Amino acid sequence: MASHAESLKSQYPWTSKPFIVSAPLRAIAGPALATSVSRASGLGFLGAGTDLSNFEQMFSECINILQKSPIPNSLPGIVPIGVGFICWGASLPVALSVITKANLKPAAAWLFAPKEAKDLMEWAQGIRKASNGKTRIWVQVGTVAMAIEIVRSCEPDVLVIQGSDAGGHGLAKSSSIISLLPECADALQREGFGHIPLVAAGGVMDGRGVVAAIALGATGICMGTRFLSTPEAVVSKGYQYAVIRAKDGGVSTARTRLYDSLRGTPGWPEDYNGRGVLNHSFWDHEKGMGEKENTRLYEKAVETGDAGWGDQGRMTTYAGTGVGLIHKVQPAAEIVAEVLREAKKYLTGAQSRL
Ligand SMILES: Cc1cc2nc3c(=O)[nH]c(=O)nc-3n(C[C@H](O)[C@H](O)[C@H](O)COP(=O)(O)O)c2cc1C
Incomplete structure:
Protein backbone atom coordinates (compact mmCIF):
# COMPACT_ATOMS: atom_id res chain seq x y z
CA MET A 1 0.00 0.00 0.00
CA VAL A 235 -7.80 41.72 4.89
CA SER A 236 -7.34 45.33 5.81
CA LYS A 237 -4.04 46.69 7.09
CA GLY A 238 -5.65 47.18 10.51
CA TYR A 239 -6.48 43.47 10.77
CA GLN A 240 -3.00 42.49 9.60
CA TYR A 241 -1.23 44.76 12.07
CA ALA A 242 -3.45 43.47 14.88
CA VAL A 243 -2.20 39.94 14.06
CA ILE A 244 1.44 41.06 13.89
CA ARG A 245 1.22 43.08 17.13
CA ALA A 246 -0.47 40.36 19.20
CA LYS A 247 1.85 38.30 21.37
CA ASP A 248 1.42 35.35 23.72
CA GLY A 249 -1.72 34.00 22.08
CA GLY A 250 -2.87 32.01 25.11
CA VAL A 251 -3.70 35.31 26.80
CA SER A 252 -4.15 37.69 23.87
CA THR A 253 -6.74 35.49 22.07
CA ALA A 254 -9.80 33.57 23.28
CA ARG A 255 -12.57 31.37 21.92
CA THR A 256 -15.90 33.16 22.09
CA ARG A 257 -19.24 33.62 20.30
CA LEU A 258 -19.24 37.33 21.14
CA TYR A 259 -17.60 38.42 17.89
CA ASP A 260 -20.25 36.60 15.82
CA SER A 261 -23.04 38.44 17.59
CA LEU A 262 -21.35 41.85 17.24
CA ARG A 263 -20.65 41.31 13.55
CA GLY A 264 -24.12 39.95 12.86
CA THR A 265 -22.88 36.56 11.64
CA PRO A 266 -25.17 34.16 13.53
CA GLY A 267 -25.98 30.64 12.39
CA TRP A 268 -23.00 28.68 13.65
CA PRO A 269 -24.00 25.33 15.21
CA GLU A 270 -24.14 25.61 19.01
CA ASP A 271 -21.00 23.62 19.68
CA TYR A 272 -18.82 26.04 17.65
CA ASN A 273 -17.20 29.34 18.59
CA GLY A 274 -14.37 31.41 17.15
CA ARG A 275 -10.87 32.31 18.36
CA GLY A 276 -9.91 35.94 17.97
CA VAL A 277 -7.62 38.61 19.41
CA LEU A 278 -8.98 40.20 22.60
CA ASN A 279 -10.00 43.84 22.39
CA HIS A 280 -12.30 46.38 24.04
CA SER A 281 -15.44 44.64 22.74
CA PHE A 282 -14.38 41.52 24.61
CA TRP A 283 -13.30 43.22 27.83
CA ASP A 284 -16.45 45.38 27.99
CA HIS A 285 -18.55 42.25 27.49
CA GLU A 286 -16.65 40.59 30.35
CA LYS A 287 -17.38 43.64 32.54
CA GLY A 288 -21.09 43.24 31.81
CA MET A 289 -21.75 45.63 28.90
CA GLY A 290 -24.99 44.68 27.13
CA GLU A 291 -24.94 43.42 23.55
CA LYS A 292 -26.87 46.41 22.19
CA GLU A 293 -24.36 48.97 23.47
CA ASN A 294 -21.42 46.79 22.53
CA THR A 295 -22.77 46.42 18.98
CA ARG A 296 -23.29 50.20 18.75
CA LEU A 297 -19.67 50.80 19.75
CA TYR A 298 -18.53 48.07 17.37
CA GLU A 299 -20.33 49.76 14.49
CA LYS A 300 -18.74 53.10 15.41
CA ALA A 301 -15.32 51.42 15.38
CA VAL A 302 -16.02 50.05 11.89
CA GLU A 303 -16.33 53.66 10.68
CA THR A 304 -12.78 54.41 11.89
CA GLY A 305 -11.26 51.93 9.40
CA ASP A 306 -7.84 50.51 10.19
CA ALA A 307 -7.76 52.20 13.61
CA GLY A 308 -10.74 50.07 14.70
CA TRP A 309 -8.63 46.91 14.97
CA GLY A 310 -6.05 45.78 17.53
CA ASP A 311 -6.15 45.42 21.29
CA GLN A 312 -7.11 49.09 21.63
CA GLY A 313 -9.87 48.75 19.04
CA ARG A 314 -13.17 46.87 18.93
CA MET A 315 -13.24 45.12 15.55
CA THR A 316 -12.87 41.37 15.19
CA THR A 317 -9.49 39.85 14.42
CA TYR A 318 -10.04 36.12 14.11
CA ALA A 319 -6.63 34.52 14.69
CA GLY A 320 -5.08 31.57 16.51
CA THR A 321 -2.86 31.20 19.58
CA GLY A 322 0.20 31.26 17.32
CA VAL A 323 -0.09 35.01 16.64
CA GLY A 324 3.07 35.75 18.66
CA LEU A 325 5.13 33.88 16.08
C1 LIG B 1 -9.60 34.29 9.85
C2 LIG B 1 -9.88 32.84 9.76
C3 LIG B 1 -10.94 32.41 8.95
C4 LIG B 1 -11.21 31.04 8.86
N1 LIG B 1 -12.21 30.64 8.02
C5 LIG B 1 -12.42 29.30 7.85
C6 LIG B 1 -13.38 28.86 6.88
O1 LIG B 1 -14.01 29.65 6.19
N2 LIG B 1 -13.56 27.53 6.73
C7 LIG B 1 -12.84 26.61 7.46
O2 LIG B 1 -13.02 25.42 7.26
N3 LIG B 1 -11.93 27.02 8.38
C8 LIG B 1 -11.70 28.32 8.58
N4 LIG B 1 -10.77 28.73 9.49
C9 LIG B 1 -10.05 27.72 10.29
C10 LIG B 1 -8.95 27.04 9.49
O3 LIG B 1 -9.53 26.08 8.64
C11 LIG B 1 -7.91 26.30 10.33
O4 LIG B 1 -8.49 25.32 11.12
C12 LIG B 1 -7.08 27.21 11.23
O5 LIG B 1 -6.77 28.42 10.62
C13 LIG B 1 -5.80 26.48 11.63
O6 LIG B 1 -5.23 27.07 12.74
P1 LIG B 1 -4.24 28.34 12.70
O7 LIG B 1 -5.13 29.49 12.47
O8 LIG B 1 -3.62 28.31 14.04
O9 LIG B 1 -3.28 28.12 11.58
C14 LIG B 1 -10.45 30.08 9.60
C15 LIG B 1 -9.39 30.55 10.37
C16 LIG B 1 -9.09 31.90 10.46
C17 LIG B 1 -7.91 32.33 11.28
Missing part, protein backbone atom coordinates in the same frame (compact mmCIF):
# COMPACT_ATOMS: atom_id res chain seq x y z
CA ALA A 2 1.22 3.52 -0.86
CA SER A 3 2.27 5.61 2.14
CA HIS A 4 0.08 8.60 3.06
CA ALA A 5 2.73 10.93 1.66
CA GLU A 6 2.88 8.98 -1.62
CA SER A 7 -0.88 8.97 -2.00
CA LEU A 8 -1.09 12.76 -1.42
CA LYS A 9 1.75 13.29 -3.88
CA SER A 10 -0.08 11.24 -6.53
CA GLN A 11 -3.31 13.22 -6.02
CA TYR A 12 -1.52 16.60 -5.92
CA PRO A 13 1.68 16.01 -7.96
CA TRP A 14 2.80 19.68 -7.92
CA THR A 15 3.22 19.63 -4.13
CA SER A 16 6.37 19.17 -2.04
CA LYS A 17 7.03 17.11 1.04
CA PRO A 18 6.07 18.01 3.75
CA PHE A 19 2.61 18.78 2.40
CA ILE A 20 1.68 22.41 3.19
CA VAL A 21 -1.89 23.70 2.95
CA SER A 22 -3.36 27.18 3.31
CA ALA A 23 -6.75 27.12 5.05
CA PRO A 24 -9.95 28.18 3.25
CA LEU A 25 -10.26 31.42 5.24
CA ARG A 26 -13.79 32.67 4.56
CA ALA A 27 -13.78 35.90 2.54
CA ILE A 28 -10.00 36.22 3.12
CA ALA A 29 -8.50 33.38 1.07
CA GLY A 30 -9.32 34.53 -2.46
CA PRO A 31 -7.81 33.55 -5.82
CA ALA A 32 -4.51 35.39 -5.18
CA LEU A 33 -3.76 33.51 -1.94
CA ALA A 34 -4.98 30.10 -3.08
CA THR A 35 -3.07 30.17 -6.38
CA SER A 36 0.12 31.60 -4.80
CA VAL A 37 0.25 28.78 -2.25
CA SER A 38 -0.30 26.10 -4.90
CA ARG A 39 2.26 27.74 -7.17
CA ALA A 40 4.76 27.58 -4.29
CA SER A 41 4.25 23.76 -4.14
CA GLY A 42 1.58 23.72 -1.45
CA LEU A 43 -2.18 23.32 -1.80
CA GLY A 44 -4.07 26.61 -1.54
CA PHE A 45 -7.76 26.66 -0.66
CA LEU A 46 -10.29 29.30 -1.66
CA GLY A 47 -12.48 30.34 1.27
CA ALA A 48 -15.94 30.08 -0.31
CA GLY A 49 -17.42 29.95 3.21
CA THR A 50 -21.17 30.31 3.72
CA ASP A 51 -22.10 32.77 0.98
CA LEU A 52 -21.56 31.24 -2.45
CA SER A 53 -22.82 34.24 -4.43
CA ASN A 54 -19.33 34.96 -5.78
CA PHE A 55 -17.98 31.41 -5.71
CA GLU A 56 -18.29 30.91 -9.48
CA GLN A 57 -16.51 34.19 -10.17
CA MET A 58 -13.69 33.43 -7.69
CA PHE A 59 -13.22 29.95 -9.12
CA SER A 60 -13.11 31.30 -12.71
CA GLU A 61 -10.53 33.86 -11.61
CA CYS A 62 -8.33 31.02 -10.32
CA ILE A 63 -8.73 29.22 -13.66
CA ASN A 64 -7.75 32.42 -15.53
CA ILE A 65 -4.70 33.02 -13.34
CA LEU A 66 -3.55 29.44 -13.78
CA GLN A 67 -4.26 29.31 -17.51
CA LYS A 68 -2.08 32.37 -18.05
CA SER A 69 0.71 30.82 -16.06
CA PRO A 70 0.17 27.09 -15.43
CA ILE A 71 1.63 25.26 -12.44
CA PRO A 72 3.97 22.49 -13.64
CA ASN A 73 2.84 18.94 -12.83
CA SER A 74 -0.85 19.82 -12.45
CA LEU A 75 -3.20 17.01 -13.42
CA PRO A 76 -5.33 17.27 -16.58
CA GLY A 77 -8.94 18.25 -15.93
CA ILE A 78 -8.36 19.77 -12.52
CA VAL A 79 -7.53 23.21 -11.16
CA PRO A 80 -4.64 22.77 -8.71
CA ILE A 81 -6.38 24.49 -5.80
CA GLY A 82 -9.04 23.46 -3.29
CA VAL A 83 -12.32 25.09 -2.29
CA GLY A 84 -13.59 25.35 1.31
CA PHE A 85 -17.29 25.30 2.19
CA ILE A 86 -18.84 26.04 5.59
CA CYS A 87 -21.64 23.51 5.30
CA TRP A 88 -24.20 24.86 7.80
CA GLY A 89 -24.61 28.01 5.69
CA ALA A 90 -23.39 27.28 2.15
CA SER A 91 -25.87 26.23 -0.50
CA LEU A 92 -25.15 22.70 -1.72
CA PRO A 93 -27.15 23.18 -4.96
CA VAL A 94 -25.08 26.29 -5.82
CA ALA A 95 -21.81 24.49 -5.04
CA LEU A 96 -22.83 21.53 -7.19
CA SER A 97 -24.04 23.65 -10.08
CA VAL A 98 -20.74 25.59 -10.24
CA ILE A 99 -18.66 22.42 -10.06
CA THR A 100 -20.83 20.60 -12.62
CA LYS A 101 -20.67 23.50 -15.10
CA ALA A 102 -16.90 24.01 -14.81
CA ASN A 103 -14.76 22.26 -17.41
CA LEU A 104 -11.95 22.02 -14.89
CA LYS A 105 -12.76 20.74 -11.39
CA PRO A 106 -11.22 21.84 -8.10
CA ALA A 107 -8.54 19.44 -6.85
CA ALA A 108 -10.21 19.24 -3.43
CA ALA A 109 -13.34 20.34 -1.59
CA TRP A 110 -12.93 21.08 2.13
CA LEU A 111 -16.10 20.60 4.17
CA PHE A 112 -16.50 22.15 7.61
CA ALA A 113 -19.10 22.71 10.31
CA PRO A 114 -22.27 21.00 9.06
CA LYS A 115 -25.47 21.49 11.08
CA GLU A 116 -25.31 17.75 11.68
CA ALA A 117 -22.49 15.37 10.79
CA LYS A 118 -24.81 13.30 8.60
CA ASP A 119 -25.32 16.29 6.24
CA LEU A 120 -21.79 15.77 4.97
CA MET A 121 -22.79 12.54 3.21
CA GLU A 122 -24.88 14.55 0.77
CA TRP A 123 -22.07 17.07 0.27
CA ALA A 124 -19.45 14.38 -0.30
CA GLN A 125 -21.60 12.29 -2.67
CA GLY A 126 -22.80 15.38 -4.56
CA ILE A 127 -19.31 16.80 -5.11
CA ARG A 128 -17.86 13.43 -6.12
CA LYS A 129 -20.62 13.07 -8.72
CA ALA A 130 -20.50 16.70 -9.95
CA SER A 131 -16.74 16.45 -10.48
CA ASN A 132 -16.76 12.95 -12.01
CA GLY A 133 -14.65 11.84 -9.07
CA LYS A 134 -11.94 14.43 -9.80
CA THR A 135 -12.48 16.56 -6.68
CA ARG A 136 -11.16 14.88 -3.53
CA ILE A 137 -13.16 15.28 -0.33
CA TRP A 138 -11.49 16.81 2.72
CA VAL A 139 -13.35 17.18 6.02
CA GLN A 140 -12.15 19.26 8.97
CA VAL A 141 -13.03 17.72 12.37
CA GLY A 142 -12.21 18.63 15.97
CA THR A 143 -12.83 15.52 18.10
CA VAL A 144 -12.04 11.82 17.97
CA ALA A 145 -15.76 10.93 17.89
CA MET A 146 -16.37 13.25 14.97
CA ALA A 147 -13.39 11.81 13.08
CA ILE A 148 -14.81 8.29 13.44
CA GLU A 149 -18.36 9.32 12.56
CA ILE A 150 -17.25 11.18 9.43
CA VAL A 151 -14.98 8.44 8.10
CA ARG A 152 -17.77 5.90 8.57
CA SER A 153 -20.42 8.02 6.87
CA CYS A 154 -18.55 9.61 3.95
CA GLU A 155 -15.04 8.15 3.87
CA PRO A 156 -13.20 11.38 3.05
CA ASP A 157 -9.95 11.32 1.10
CA VAL A 158 -8.29 13.49 3.75
CA LEU A 159 -9.22 14.38 7.33
CA VAL A 160 -8.09 17.72 8.71
CA ILE A 161 -7.68 17.47 12.47
CA GLN A 162 -8.36 20.91 13.94
CA GLY A 163 -7.06 21.59 17.44
CA SER A 164 -8.21 24.22 19.92
CA ASP A 165 -5.31 26.60 19.13
CA ALA A 166 -6.78 27.23 15.67
CA GLY A 167 -7.81 30.73 14.68
CA GLY A 168 -11.35 31.42 13.53
CA HIS A 169 -14.16 28.96 14.13
CA GLY A 170 -13.88 25.50 15.57
CA LEU A 171 -15.44 23.36 18.25
CA ALA A 172 -15.75 25.08 21.62
CA LYS A 173 -14.66 21.82 23.25
CA SER A 174 -11.56 20.27 21.73
CA SER A 175 -7.95 19.72 22.65
CA SER A 176 -4.81 20.94 20.98
CA ILE A 177 -3.37 18.84 18.15
CA ILE A 178 -0.63 17.61 20.48
CA SER A 179 -3.05 15.05 21.95
CA LEU A 180 -5.95 15.20 19.46
CA LEU A 181 -3.96 14.16 16.42
CA PRO A 182 -2.34 10.98 17.80
CA GLU A 183 -5.60 9.97 19.50
CA CYS A 184 -7.46 10.38 16.19
CA ALA A 185 -4.72 8.48 14.35
CA ASP A 186 -4.91 5.56 16.83
CA ALA A 187 -8.72 5.45 16.78
CA LEU A 188 -8.85 5.55 12.96
CA GLN A 189 -6.27 2.78 12.76
CA ARG A 190 -8.31 0.62 15.16
CA GLU A 191 -11.47 1.21 13.14
CA GLY A 192 -9.82 0.19 9.87
CA PHE A 193 -9.43 3.72 8.48
CA GLY A 194 -5.68 4.04 8.93
CA HIS A 195 -5.28 4.64 5.20
CA ILE A 196 -6.82 8.15 5.38
CA PRO A 197 -4.10 10.84 5.50
CA LEU A 198 -4.36 13.35 8.35
CA VAL A 199 -3.59 17.06 8.07
CA ALA A 200 -2.90 18.98 11.29
CA ALA A 201 -4.51 22.40 11.82
CA GLY A 202 -4.25 24.70 14.79
CA GLY A 203 -1.18 26.52 16.08
CA VAL A 204 1.31 25.55 13.35
CA MET A 205 3.15 28.73 12.37
CA ASP A 206 6.58 27.65 11.20
CA GLY A 207 8.92 24.73 10.51
CA ARG A 208 9.02 23.74 14.19
CA GLY A 209 5.27 23.25 14.23
CA VAL A 210 5.47 21.29 10.99
CA VAL A 211 8.05 18.87 12.38
CA ALA A 212 6.02 18.45 15.58
CA ALA A 213 2.78 17.79 13.67
CA ILE A 214 4.50 15.20 11.49
CA ALA A 215 5.91 13.49 14.57
CA LEU A 216 2.34 13.35 15.94
CA GLY A 217 1.17 11.43 12.86
CA ALA A 218 0.16 14.13 10.37
CA THR A 219 1.08 13.77 6.70
CA GLY A 220 0.33 17.41 5.96
CA ILE A 221 -0.09 20.61 7.88
CA CYS A 222 -2.55 23.43 7.42
CA MET A 223 -1.88 27.03 8.38
CA GLY A 224 -4.57 29.67 8.56
CA THR A 225 -3.38 32.41 10.90
CA ARG A 226 0.09 32.54 9.34
CA PHE A 227 -1.38 33.37 5.91
CA LEU A 228 -3.37 36.31 7.34
CA SER A 229 -0.15 38.31 7.22
CA THR A 230 0.35 37.97 3.47
CA PRO A 231 -0.23 40.65 0.84
CA GLU A 232 -2.49 38.13 -0.96
CA ALA A 233 -4.94 37.80 1.97
CA VAL A 234 -8.08 39.91 1.54
CA ILE A 326 4.15 36.22 13.23
CA HIS A 327 6.38 39.27 12.91
CA LYS A 328 5.83 40.73 9.45
CA VAL A 329 3.79 40.84 6.28
CA GLN A 330 5.32 38.31 3.89
CA PRO A 331 4.28 36.91 0.49
CA ALA A 332 2.55 33.53 0.67
CA ALA A 333 5.15 31.85 -1.57
CA GLU A 334 7.92 33.03 0.74
CA ILE A 335 6.10 31.56 3.74
CA VAL A 336 5.70 28.17 2.06
CA ALA A 337 9.38 28.11 0.99
CA GLU A 338 10.55 29.23 4.44
CA VAL A 339 8.44 26.67 6.28
CA LEU A 340 9.65 23.85 4.01
CA ARG A 341 13.28 24.91 4.53
CA GLU A 342 12.87 25.29 8.28
CA ALA A 343 11.15 21.90 8.67
CA LYS A 344 14.20 20.12 7.27
CA LYS A 345 16.53 22.17 9.48
CA TYR A 346 14.51 21.64 12.66
CA LEU A 347 14.12 17.94 12.02
CA THR A 348 17.91 17.57 11.90
CA GLY A 349 18.18 19.64 15.09
CA ALA A 350 15.54 17.50 16.80
CA GLN A 351 17.26 14.28 15.76
CA SER A 352 20.48 15.41 17.37
CA ARG A 353 18.63 15.88 20.66
CA LEU A 354 17.08 12.41 20.69
